[in-house]
Amino acid sequence: MYLMSKHNHDHEDCSYLLGSLSEYVDGTLGEMLCEEIERHIADCEDCRVVINTLEKTVYLYHATTELETPSVPDDVKERLYKRLDLDDFLGKPE
Amino acid sequence: MTTGEQKTDFDLAALQAGDRAEFARFVEAYSGQVYRLALKMLQNPQDAEDILQETFIKAYKALPKFEGRSSLSTWLYRIATNESLMFLRKKHPIQVSVDAPIENDEGQERPRQIIDWCCLPENELMSTEARANLDRSVLQLPESLRAVFLLRDIEGLSTRETAEVLDISESAVKTRLSRARFRLRELLSVYYSERMPSAV
Numbered sequence: 001m002y003l004m005s006k007h008n009h010d011h012e013d014c015s016y017l018l019g020s021l022s023e024y025v026d027g028t029l030g031e032m033l034c035e036e037i038e039r040h041i042a043d044c045e046d047c048r049v050v051i052n053t054l055e056k057t058v059y060l061y062h063a064t065t066e067l068e069t070p071s072v073p074d075d076v077k078e079r080l081y082k083r084l085d086l087d088d089f090l091g092k093p094e
Numbered sequence: 095m096t097t098g099e100q101k102t103d104f105d106l107a108a109l110q111a112g113d114r115a116e117f118a119r120f121v122e123a124y125s126g127q128v129y130r131l132a133l134k135m136l137q138n139p140q141d142a143e144d145i146l147q148e149t150f151i152k153a154y155k156a157l158p159k160f161e162g163r164s165s166l167s168t169w170l171y172r173i174a175t176n177e178s179l180m181f182l183r184k185k186h187p188i189q190v191s192v193d194a195p196i197e198n199d200e201g202q203e204r205p206r207q208i209i210d211w212c213c214l215p216e217n218e219l220m221s222t223e224a225r226a227n228l229d230r231s232v233l234q235l236p237e238s239l240r241a242v243f244l245l246r247d248i249e250g251l252s253t254r255e256t257a258e259v260l261d262i263s264e265s266a267v268k269t270r271l272s273r274a275r276f277r278l279r280e281l282l283s284v285y286y287s288e289r290m291p292s293a294v
Binding site: 015021 | 117
């Protein structure tokens with residue numbers, strides 16, 4: 001679905017709430033502001049799209065990070081241990 | 095940090111005394127995260143490798159002076175982040191965006207892309223090409239926003255830990271994270287909207 005809605009209300013509210021949306025998608029925003037945002041998006045399609053896509057943006061970065069195990073390529077690790085004079089510990093189990 | 099806090103079982107006295115075996119455990123535990131952070135900050139494997147080496151060399155030298163005011167992992171992230179930022183500043187002393195986004199009175203950028211791309215299938219949102227675009231988009235963030243975004247949303251540090259790493263207030267972390275996410279949302283909206291069925 002491709003949304004390009006028309007605003008039928010004052011834009012002031014949208015601008016005022018923008019700074020709170022990052023905390024809103026994290027679920028760390030205070031109850032009163034959450035309610036204010038929810039009241040606002042019930043009537044503002046554009047802000048709903050912004051919140052949904054902001055939420056999805058954060059989700060995509062979290063999800064793709066979870067798929068990667070932070071690791072160092074073998075050759076990079078070998079050079080690191082050598083530089084730190086730890087070659088004798090390379091490949092030793094903890 | 096969700097990942098790092100699970101790895102605090104190091105013998106600090108041994109580390110501070112220069113115990114090589116304990117330092118090797120420390121390197122083994124954290125080199126993956128340091129390398130990932132540097133790679134995403136710089137997007138260049140050779141540069142990331144240099145940062146990785148410099149971070150652990152500096153950590154080894156500074157460990158005797160570590161006072162334990164933050165966790166070891168936060169302290170290490172601080173070294174790695176500073177190394178990355180110094181590297182970037184040496185490489186690109188002045189960064190001026192010719193396409194600066196529009197900001198409102200509080201410095202929050204106004205969204206320009208109002209396109210709902212959330213309905214795209216997961217395999218398209220997270221395809222190999224899309225994931226490469228996620229990384230490229232991070233690289234388009236100014237350094238100050240990039241560092242906050244990577245520490246909070248990729249490395250999973252808390253707001254307080256990120257503030258400690260960057261030596262800024264928690265409120266600055268929240269503001270920068272919000273700006274970073276909004277900018278990424280704009281970039282992803284452009285990318286994914288071109289992949290919407292109606293755009294073909």
